[in-house]
Amino acid sequence: MSTSATGSVATATGHGGSPPTVRRRRRNSAAASEERAAYVFLLPWFVGLLFTVIPFGVSLYLAFTDYNLLQSPQLVGLENFTRILEDPKATQAAGVTLRYTFIAVPLSMISALAVAILLNKGVRGLKFYRSVFYLPSLIGASVAIVMLWRSIFGYDGIVNKFLAVFGITGPGWVTDPDWALVTLVTLSIWGFGASMVIFLAGLRQIPVMYYEAASVDGAGWWRQFRAITVPLLSPVIFFNLVLGLIGSLQTFTQGFVFSGGTGGPAESTLFYNLYLYQQGFQRFDMGYASALAWVMFIVIAFFTALNFLVSKYWVFYDD
Amino acid sequence: MSLPPLTPRLTRRAALLGAGSTAALAGCSRFGGSGGDAAADGGVELSVMAWASAEQATMYEAEFERFHASNPDVTVKLEWGDVSSYQDKLNTRFAAGNPPDVMFLVGRWLGEYASRGALADLGQYPDQLDLGTLNDAVLSGARLDGTVYAVPTGTTTAALVYNKKILDDAGLTLPDTDTWTWQDFHDFNVAITQATGGKTFGTGYNIPWAPTIALWAGQHGETLYTEDGALGLSAQTLADYFQMTVELRNAGGYAPAGSLDDQAQTVEASPLGTGFVASQSIPANTFSDYNTALDGNLVLVRFPGEVPTPGVQVTPTLLWGQASASKHPEEAAKLIDFLTNDPASFETRSAFLGVPVNPDVAAEVAQALPADGQTFVDFLLDLQEEDLPSYYLEPAGAGEISDNLVSIGTEVEFGRMTPAEAGEKFLADAQASLDRASS
Numbered sequence: 143m144s145t146s147a148t149g150s151v152a153t154a155t156g157h158g159g160s161p162p163t164v165r166r167r168r169r170n171s172a173a174a175s176e177e178r179a180a181y182v183f184l185l186p187w188f189v190g191l192l193f194t195v196i197p198f199g200v201s202l203y204l205a206f207t208d209y210n211l212l213q214s215p216q217l218v219g220l221e222n223f224t225r226i227l228e229d230p231k232a233t234q235a236a237g238v239t240l241r242y243t244f245i246a247v248p249l250s251m252i253s254a255l256a257v258a259i260l261l262n263k264g265v266r267g268l269k270f271y272r273s274v275f276y277l278p279s280l281i282g283a284s285v286a287i288v289m290l291w292r293s294i295f296g297y298d299g300i301v302n303k304f305l306a307v308f309g310i311t312g313p314g315w316v317t318d319p320d321w322a323l324v325t326l327v328t329l330s331i332w333g334f335g336a337s338m339v340i341f342l343a344g345l346r347q348i349p350v351m352y353y354e355a356a357s358v359d360g361a362g363w364w365r366q367f368r369a370i371t372v373p374l375l376s377p378v379i380f381f382n383l384v385l386g387l388i389g390s391l392q393t394f395t396q397g398f399v400f401s402g403g404t405g406g407p408a409e410s411t412l413f414y415n416l417y418l419y420q421q422g423f424q425r426f427d428m429g430y431a432s433a434l435a436w437v438m439f440i441v442i443a444f445f446t447a448l449n450f451l452v453s454k455y456w457v458f459y460d461d
Numbered sequence: 462m463s464l465p466p467l468t469p470r471l472t473r474r475a476a477l478l479g480a481g482s483t484a485a486l487a488g489c490s491r492f493g494g495s496g497g498d499a500a501a502d503g504g505v506e507l508s509v510m511a512w513a514s515a516e517q518a519t520m521y522e523a524e525f526e527r528f529h530a531s532n533p534d535v536t537v538k539l540e541w542g543d544v545s546s547y548q549d550k551l552n553t554r555f556a557a558g559n560p561p562d563v564m565f566l567v568g569r570w571l572g573e574y575a576s577r578g579a580l581a582d583l584g585q586y587p588d589q590l591d592l593g594t595l596n597d598a599v600l601s602g603a604r605l606d607g608t609v610y611a612v613p614t615g616t617t618t619a620a621l622v623y624n625k626k627i628l629d630d631a632g633l634t635l636p637d638t639d640t641w642t643w644q645d646f647h648d649f650n651v652a653i654t655q656a657t658g659g660k661t662f663g664t665g666y667n668i669p670w671a672p673t674i675a676l677w678a679g680q681h682g683e684t685l686y687t688e689d690g691a692l693g694l695s696a697q698t699l700a701d702y703f704q705m706t707v708e709l710r711n712a713g714g715y716a717p718a719g720s721l722d723d724q725a726q727t728v729e730a731s732p733l734g735t736g737f738v739a740s741q742s743i744p745a746n747t748f749s750d751y752n753t754a755l756d757g758n759l760v761l762v763r764f765p766g767e768v769p770t771p772g773v774q775v776t777p778t779l780l781w782g783q784a785s786a787s788k789h790p791e792e793a794a795k796l797i798d799f800l801t802n803d804p805a806s807f808e809t810r811s812a813f814l815g816v817p818v819n820p821d822v823a824a825e826v827a828q829a830l831p832a833d834g835q836t837f838v839d840f841l842l843d844l845q846e847e848d849l850p851s852y853y854l855e856p857a858g859a860g861e862i863s864d865n866l867v868s869i870g871t872e873v874e875f876g877r878m879t880p881a882e883a884g885e886k887f888l889a890d891a892q893a894s895l896d897r898a899s900s
Binding site for chain 1: 545548549552553555556573574577578579718719720721722860861864867868869871872875877
């Protein structure tokens with residue numbers, strides 16, 4: 143970009159004929175045409191952006207209306223937003239989502255880090271293990287896997303049959319309101335592979351000489367972990383944490399497929415996103431669903447901002 | 462000076478750009494593809510939306526062919542799909558201003574569509590659609606504020622099925638199911654569980670199912686919804702109902718908490734099909750499907766407690782509705798008339814969608830039914846001879862109330878809520894749903 147700016151100044155003030163000016167003019171038109179080409183190639187993405195930005199705007203408008211798809215939207219001001227505060231199901235949904243997120247994300251990250259450290263010790267067949275652990279995170283949120291998970295943990299499923307061998311009568315992992323969310327948290331933790339791969343990459347970037355120096359000084363494993371691994375890995379931890387939080391707070395597929403769209407035994411798997419979907423596409427209360435969506439956006443933005451603010455106290459970048 | 466180094470790059474880039482934009486344009490046109498609904502030969506084309514399996518769709522299409530044969534200038538196009546996404550698709554069509562002319566409706570939704578002006582007043586087409594032949598009690602389930610908004614495809618009722626093979630193997634016989642009490646029901650189911658050593662539980666009937674609760678209400682002199690769309694059920698009556706189920710479960714007559722998965726499965730894989738329970742509640746018109754899957758071992762019986770005050774209702778299975786925005790209202794009304802009053806339209810589907818609401822047609826259809834269909838029709842016709850409580854159109858908000866019932870039922874099932882608390886909570890939530898839906 144800066145090349146083209148100086149190039150245009152040169153062509154404006156210089157006269158054609160002297161080699162430097164010609165070279166700059168050639169570079170200017172080359173750079174400019176590169177830029178133009180870049181924009182043309184990006185054009186499909188810009189067009190796609192319309193499919194995101196326009197619904198955003200319409201949703202913001204609808205959040206202030208009462209719209210049931212059968213009649214045109216009626217403006218109702220802040221009524222939808224005050225309704226969220228008074229709606230016990232919205233509170234329940236928020237509770238379920240927050241509980242799920244603040245249990246699943248830390249446990250998932252701890253598992254990912256633990257396995258990454260184990261693999262980093264130089265296991266034979268590292269590539270194989272890495273792929274095997276990564277695979278669940280690719281397919282974990284898919285409809286087929288959630289259905290499979292549900293039948294594995296069903297009353298007559300494999301898990302209960304296995305427990306019966308030891309004489310334990312397993313609960314209704316899927317039908318008991320106390321256990322349904324636990325089953326879904328387990329599914330989420332099973333998909334730790336994506337974070338693990340990133341942790342592994344981060345671990346490999348820590349120079350071995352730090353560890354060598356620390357063991358020479360007599361530092362034990364835990365001390366080394368606390369003083370070397372965690373600080374040097376903190377950017378990666380931060381990255382996984384932010385993405386994990388944002389993703390977890392928006393969980394939908396697992397809740398929908400697991401409970402058949404109902405929010406599970408007695409609303410125990412009523413994720414916020416699922417409640418939003420129910421209000422919008424089963425109750426056809428589009429105005430309220432839009433308001434719920436914008437509140438979710440604000441909450442997620444809040445958590446992300448909080449994360450970034452707090453990060454300067456614990457995340458160390460090399461520069 | 463020429464720019465030879467640049468030319469090859471530009472050419473490759475241009476080629477890439479060209480290829481890319483052609484592909485993008487081709488993709489765009491694919492999205493716009495379907496949708497041509499201009500009728501051929503200048504005749505009228507009606508669109509009908511229904512949920513169906515592939516076999517059922519062929520059944521409906523055969524009937525529409527018959528309609529076309531007697532009305533050559535009207536063609537009927539059936540749009541069918543899975544039941545789970547039906548309501549989404551229907552509402553999207555309404556929102557887009559392009560609703561189907563005729564459609565399936567569930568009684569529970571009817572209030573919501575009718576009160577929002579989405580459905581046509583079917584009384585406006587007396588020349589095309591004859592409503593006079595229909596039983597008034599039947600039409601009351603489709604009437605809002607005196608206007609008829611839909612016509613039932615047929616009638617059905619809530620019933621129980623028992624697996625006779627399990628009963629015979631256990632050496633038990635059903636008591637007289639026309640007069641049996643809830644206590645008899647309790648004792649019999651407990652006996653089944655004991656006789657099979659706990660391998661098969663007496664019953665796994667759907668506790669929070671609205672028709673069952675409506676019939677309990679009727680037996681106790683109340684009603685789930687009144688004629689003007691208010692709640693007619695008291696907290697105490699519902700608490701008594703849940704208390705009955707708690708006692709049944711504790712005594713072992715009902716399957717244990719959490720053992721019945723409520724997600725849809727095939728009949729063969731369901732608790733009834735695997736012999737985990739000996740009885741189940743079903744809409745009576747589905748009897749033939751269940752009985753075929755269970756090799757003819759089922760008997761269709763009434764719910765207990767119907768004496769002295771019967772509470773069971775004869776309800777529409779489904780309803781045919783017509784969009785108020787339909788461009789061909791007279792032809793659509795004619796189609797609904799064909800589907801209701803013309804025996805020819807029942808040749809393929811017979812009593813699959815319920816007993817025909819036109820008594821003459823019902824009598825004619827009843828003459829040529831397969832065995833299970835005959836069982837169902839006889840069952841229902843016997844029922845209709847009694848003085849049963851009327852079924853009124855469910856008010857807007859009924860869908861949410863049904864969902865709340867399921868939720869409350871689960872809480873009671875796992876002992877997280879006492880029956881008394883359940884009754885109170887249901888009443889409070891249901892009233893809130895009705896208030897919100899009517900505002």
